[in-house]
Amino acid sequence: MKVVLHSFTDLITNSSTTIYTFSDESEQALVSLIDEICSTFGLKERCVDLFSLNVMPNDNDRFIEWISEHHDEYPEIPSSLYEKGSYRVADNFINNVCAGVIEKPLWFDTMKAEGMKFNAEYGPGTTLHVIPKNPKYEKIAKLVVKFLYSTDSRECPS
Amino acid sequence: MQVKIHSATGLITNSSTVIFTYSDSCVDAIKPLVNEILKLSGDEHKCDDIFSLVITLEDSSEYFTWLSREKTNHDGVPQAVLDASSVGREYFRSLLSDIKTGKADKPDWFLRMEEDLANNYWDYDMDWRPATVLHVNAKNPKYDDLARLVVEFLYSTEHDGGRQG
Numbered sequence: 001m002k003v004v005l006h007s008f009t010d011l012i013t014n015s016s017t018t019i020y021t022f023s024d025e026s027e028q029a030l031v032s033l034i035d036e037i038c039s040t041f042g043l044k045e046r047c048v049d050l051f052s053l054n055v056m057p058n059d060n061d062r063f064i065e066w067i068s069e070h071h072d073e074y075p076e077i078p079s080s081l082y083e084k085g086s087y088r089v090a091d092n093f094i095n096n097v098c099a100g101v102i103e104k105p106l107w108f109d110t111m112k113a114e115g116m117k118f119n120a121e122y123g124p125g126t127t128l129h130v131i132p133k134n135p136k137y138e139k140i141a142k143l144v145v146k147f148l149y150s151t152d153s154r155e156c157p158s
Numbered sequence: 159m160q161v162k163i164h165s166a167t168g169l170i171t172n173s174s175t176v177i178f179t180y181s182d183s184c185v186d187a188i189k190p191l192v193n194e195i196l197k198l199s200g201d202e203h204k205c206d207d208i209f210s211l212v213i214t215l216e217d218s219s220e221y222f223t224w225l226s227r228e229k230t231n232h233d234g235v236p237q238a239v240l241d242a243s244s245v246g247r248e249y250f251r252s253l254l255s256d257i258k259t260g261k262a263d264k265p266d267w268f269l270r271m272e273e274d275l276a277n278n279y280w281d282y283d284m285d286w287r288p289a290t291v292l293h294v295n296a297k298n299p300k301y302d303d304l305a306r307l308v309v310e311f312l313y314s315t316e317h318d319g320g321r322q323g
Contacts, residue, residue, distance in 0.1 A: 155177050
């Protein structure tokens with residue numbers, strides 16, 4: 001089954017409705033775009049050389065839940081991520097891994113894959129993260145994300 | 159006055175809900191991105207040199223609704239466009255095609271029509287402000303693929319609605 005990964009812009013359109021934006025296709029679309037840019041302008045780099053791309057849910061609840069349920073199977077998961085009152089620590093840890101600040105542990109991809117399956121069905125949408133591999137690409141990374149989420153969605157009950 | 163324009167992707171989420179995505183901010187978002195790419199690649203061009211950016215209503219039938227129903231705001235609208243026959247419709251389709259592909263600028267009456275549809279859609283029996291879409295046209299064929307991929311990236315997201323409470 002194809003996991004519906006999604007990036008997100010959510011917008012409260014009225015008191016009872018939220019729009020979730022899903023970007024399962026955005027990661028590959030960006031790879032194609034950046035590769036074409038490099039090709040068109042004679043750059044030898046490709047997207048993989050310039051950016052790390054990561055599609056993640058808009059909150060880490062499913063992942064934190066997964067850590068809580070599976071830390072016995074993965075002893076390398078630090079106890080600081082699942083002991084009582086650790087929500088914020090775990091939340092920051094996941095965000096920092098996604099941002100490339102902390103090296104990704106081996107169990108992270110398993111957690112992400114399983115959490116994403118749940119998110120696809122019940123989750124709050126996802127965001128595409130674009131992390132530059134060189135500081136000179138930071139501005140492009142920000143502008144790419146700004147462009148992707150420059151649309152505005154409204155729900156119209158018909 | 160500038161029409162509040164938006165590009166759109168409509169998605170039916172269930173039998174009774176449609177989501178419209180507006181892209182009024184997309185033109186302002188794409189220009190600095192393309193300019194930064196050009197700068198990094200050592201190219202002295204700017205976004206406006208390589209692309210024409212146009213936003214139109216996603217559903218062209220809404221223009222025809224305005225043309226057929228709006229009777230008091232036709233200043234400057236060519237008589238051929240107001241011709242309700244197939245000839246008139248074809249004339250308008252051709253103009254719209256030229257606008258979408260950057261071959262023609264929007265005339266003042268066209269901007270006025272979009273503004274009226276955006277602000278007074280209920281006068282035309284529309285339930286919601288008409289959705290719009292961004293067109294990116296390359297001014298040189300060597301940028302055609304780039305233009306297509308920019309649009310594909312912009313509209314690579316999907317939307318879904320959720321109820322709270």
